[in-house]
Amino acid sequence: xxxxxxxxxxxxxxxxxxxxxxxxxxxxxxxxxxxxxxxxxxxxxxxxxxxxxxxxxxxxxxxxxxxxxxxxxxxxxxxxxxxxxxxxxxxxxxxxxxxxxxxxxxxxxxxxxxxxxxxxxxxxxxxxxxxxxxxxxxxxxxxxxxxxxxxxxxxxxxxxxxxxxxxxxxxxxxxxxxxxxxxxxxxxxxxxxxxxxxxxxxxxxxxxxxxxxxxxxxxxxxxxxxxxxxxxxxxxxxxxxxxxxxxxxxxxxxxxxxxxxxxxxxxxxxxxxxxxxxxxxxxxxxxxxxxxxxxxxxxxxxxxxxxxxxxxxxxxxxxxxxxxxxxxxxxxxxxxxxxxxxxxxxxxxxxxxxxxxxxxxxxxxxxxxxxxxxxxxxxxxxxxxxxxxxxxxxxxxxxxxxxxxxxxxxxxxxxxxxxxxxxxxxxxxxxxxxxxxxxxxxxxxxxxxxxxxxxxxxxxxxxxxxxxxxxxxxxxxxxxxxxxxxxxxxxxxxxxxxxxxxxxxxxxxxxxxxxxxxxxxxxxxx
Ligand code: FS2
Ligand code: SF4
Numbered sequence: 208x209x210x211x212x213x214x215x216x217x218x219x220x221x222x223x224x225x226x227x228x229x230x231x232x233x234x235x236x237x238x239x240x241x242x243x244x245x246x247x248x249x250x251x252x253x254x255x256x257x258x259x260x261x262x263x264x265x266x267x268x269x270x271x272x273x274x275x276x277x278x279x280x281x282x283x284x285x286x287x288x289x290x291x292x293x294x295x296x297x298x299x300x301x302x303x304x305x306x307x308x309x310x311x312x313x314x315x316x317x318x319x320x321x322x323x324x325x326x327x328x329x330x331x332x333x334x335x336x337x338x339x340x341x342x343x344x345x346x347x348x349x350x351x352x353x354x355x356x357x358x359x360x361x362x363x364x365x366x367x368x369x370x371x372x373x374x375x376x377x378x379x380x381x382x383x384x385x386x387x388x389x390x391x392x393x394x395x396x397x398x399x400x401x402x403x404x405x406x407x408x409x410x411x412x413x414x415x416x417x418x419x420x421x422x423x424x425x426x427x428x429x430x431x432x433x434x435x436x437x438x439x440x441x442x443x444x445x446x447x448x449x450x451x452x453x454x455x456x457x458x459x460x461x462x463x464x465x466x467x468x469x470x471x472x473x474x475x476x477x478x479x480x481x482x483x484x485x486x487x488x489x490x491x492x493x494x495x496x497x498x499x500x501x502x503x504x505x506x507x508x509x510x511x512x513x514x515x516x517x518x519x520x521x522x523x524x525x526x527x528x529x530x531x532x533x534x535x536x537x538x539x540x541x542x543x544x545x546x547x548x549x550x551x552x553x554x555x556x557x558x559x560x561x562x563x564x565x566x567x568x569x570x571x572x573x574x575x576x577x578x579x580x581x582x583x584x585x586x587x588x589x590x591x592x593x594x595x596x597x598x599x600x601x602x603x604x605x606x607x608x609x610x611x612x613x614x615x616x617x618x619x620x621x622x623x624x625x626x627x628x629x630x631x632x633x634x635x636x637x638x639x640x641x642x643x644x645x646x647x648x649x650x651x652x653x654x655x656x657x658x659x660x661x662x663x664x665x666x667x668x669x670x671x672x673x674x675x676x677x678x679x680x681x682x683x684x685x686x687x688x689x690x691x692x693x694x695x696x697x698x699x700x701x702x703x704x705x706x707x708x709x710x711x712x713x714x715x716x717x718x719x720x721x722x723x724x725x726x727x728x729x730x731x732x733x
Pocket of ligand 1: 446447471490491588589590616617618641642643675676678
């Protein structure tokens, strides 16, 4: 196997051998390469036929999402999807009266010269991340024809393009795609469940049976809430599902009680022996430990051998009865259990998406003009297990009192239970939402830039990203596509970015690796 798509890749180079650091076995990795090659074959056949199909569109999104880190560990599921893709390719080719284009062997990409391989990786991993966002929007009925065209064109280019400048342009097009699908998802989520509102979320688990739901898909949470209504089974969010507590259409369910645990990489410790059912709607699933493996369920594109998968019926419904029954059988705790965040806090606050922040834009702008807010920091992205990630906690703790911190995605668990106080009633720590809510952060930045009649790069705003998986790659490409410069990236630079490509990104965008919190803070405030 060869996989170097995430931050925890072996030795900071690549996972090879029998299994990845994430637990993905070599045969699943090879099957995912084959699936990706089949996606390229399907995309090229669509281009040759001059047509797509709604089934092909759906398969492209599902196929890309399946290969994201910590999503799918099942050979059976990956192979079935590959077969489905190939059948659709044959069907489209036959319909157009052409020969289907052959699949790409991913080994060819991995064996390419260093810079070509790096740029193609940037495109492919960005596409995977963007596909996750497109998938969730699709679950709520939002599909963009333009986005689907870009997915197909960029996939096909993995086999046909080798010019460095063209591949870099393509990576930025994937950035546009990522921004567009995040916008689509934002509209779909807020259209379905309302604009998030500032919400204090409890970290206490109340007595009685409960389900913990993880991942990013709000529709799954909605279905679970409908099905647990009046059952006496409580629901807690986990990981990236935390911001769901702020949506009016979701928080109105009284059995949605709060949030359980912290970021994904702590799940094997935090789930051990917990008397509850766990439902994974997306990444990040880690190989379950024996003490709780019997109570973990998957849905959507998430799959793991031996775990019960809750499928979606043809009419779009899902039956979470096995999950709810498992929660009942386990019974939960017989007394309330007060859990805390990493820093000992007992609540966290979320819900500062663009709707809320822009509703108080005048207040924020006044505070900046009066010198009460000196600087904004966007400290966002993924969490992970590397010790170097304490940088983000240290950075946030050191940010001076006259500065505001925006955050998003699961990296915030490092500091979201800290009480940073407020500036004239404006909280100093604003949780914008999930990784896809980078769209919201961009909207806020654009609105501030407009108010101050300057570009985003001229704002007193610094962006410090933490990356782990491919949605962070999609988010980074979106920011680069928007022309945002001076972004700091950590905890380490991606193994798939070659020195040559890094040089280009530094030259064009002033992208920089994080240094120490002290040095970076001094530089950002200078
Ligand atoms: Fe965190 Fe994992 Fe949000 Fe990533 S929960 S690293 O998937 O997408 O971020
Ligand atoms: Fe390794 Fe990350 Fe790939 Fe898993 S997803 S095999 S940890 S590089």
